[in-house]
C-alpha cells in the first residue's frame with residue numbers, strides 16, 4: 008500500500024501536489040501527484056520520457072497565443088496532435104449538443120443487469136465523461152484511469168471548474184475555443200489516476216464494476232488489460248467492454264491484436280471470434296482473464312468529429328462481462 012508523503016496545496020487553489028511513496032524498504036519509489044492527478048506507474052521515469060512535454064505544458068495561454076503558436080509549430084507536430092486529439096475526445100464527451108460518447112455509454116448502461124452501485128472504475132477514461140456519469144449514478148467514488156496526462160488534465164480541470172474548456176479543430180490549424188458549462192455532477196466523487204490499464208494500481212477485487220469503452224484496440228497489451236480488469240473486479244462483479252476492433256500498429260503491435268490477422272487459420276482472423284475464444288468458459292486461448300461474456304450488443308454508432316467537415320464513424324461491439332466467482 009502506497010503512503011502519502013509530504014504534500015503542498017497551491018495558493019488560492021484546491022490542487023494538491025505531492026507524492027505517494029512505496030513503503031517497501033528496497034523500493035521507496037516516489038509517485039508524483041501532479042495537478043491533483045496521482046501518477047501510479049511501475050516505472051514513472053520511463054512514462055515521463057514521452058509525457059514530460061504534456062506535464063510541463065502551460066494551460067494558461069489565451070486562445071489567441073495558442074493559435075499563433077499552433078501556426079508556428081505547424082501541422083502534425085506534437086503540439087498540433089495533442090490539441091487535435093484532446094479536441095476530438097472533449098467534443099465527443101462534452102459537446103453541448105448530444106455528445107457522441109453518450110451513445111456508447113448509454114448502450115453500455117442498457118446492457119447492465121442493474122444500475123451501477125458501489126465502487127466503479129472507468130478504465131481508459133480519457134477526458135472523463137464516463138467517470139462523471141458513473142459517479143452520478145453510484146453516488147460513490149469513481150476512479151477514472153488513463154495513461155495520457157494531457158487528457159487527464161482536461162478531465163481534472165472540468166472536475167474543478169465545472170466547465171469544459173478545449174480547442175476544437177475547425178479546419179487545418181484553425182481551432183475554435185469552447186468553454187461550456189457542464190451538467191450538474193457530484194464532482195467530489197470523481198478522481199483521475201494516471202495509470203496503465205495493463206498494470207492497474209489497485210488491490211485484487213477492489214471494484215464492484217468497471218467500464219472499458221473503446222479501449223481494447225488502443226492498448227499495447229489487450230490480453231493484459233482484460234486480465235487486469237478481471238483481477239481488479241470483485242467476484243460476481245459486472246463490467247462493460249466496448250470496442251470497434253480498430254487495430255492500429257501505432258497503438259498495438261500486430262502480433263498482440265485479437266484477430267485482425269492470420270485469416271488463413273480458425274475464425275478467419277475475426278476479432279470478435281477471437282475475443283469470444285479468449286473469454287470462453289474453458290479459456291480456449293490458454294489465458295484465464297477471470298471474466299466471462301454474459302450478453303452482447305453490436306453495431307452501436309460511435310462518431311468522432313475530426314474537423315467541421317470530417318467525421319469517423321465506428322460500429323462498436325459491446326459485451327457485458329462477469330467476474331467469475333471462484
Ligand SMILES: C[S@@+](CC[C@H](N)C(=O)[O-])C[C@H]1O[C@@H](n2cnc3c(N)ncnc32)[C@H](O)[C@@H]1O
Nearest residue numbers: 131132133153154155202203204220221225226
Ligand atoms: C479511443 S480512446 C477511448 C476513450 C474513452 N473511453 C472513450 O470511449 O471516449 C482510448 C484511451 O485509452 C487510453 N490508453 C491507451 N493505452 C492505455 C494504457 N495502457 N493505459 C491506460 N490508458 C490507455 C488513451 O490515452 C485514450 O484515452
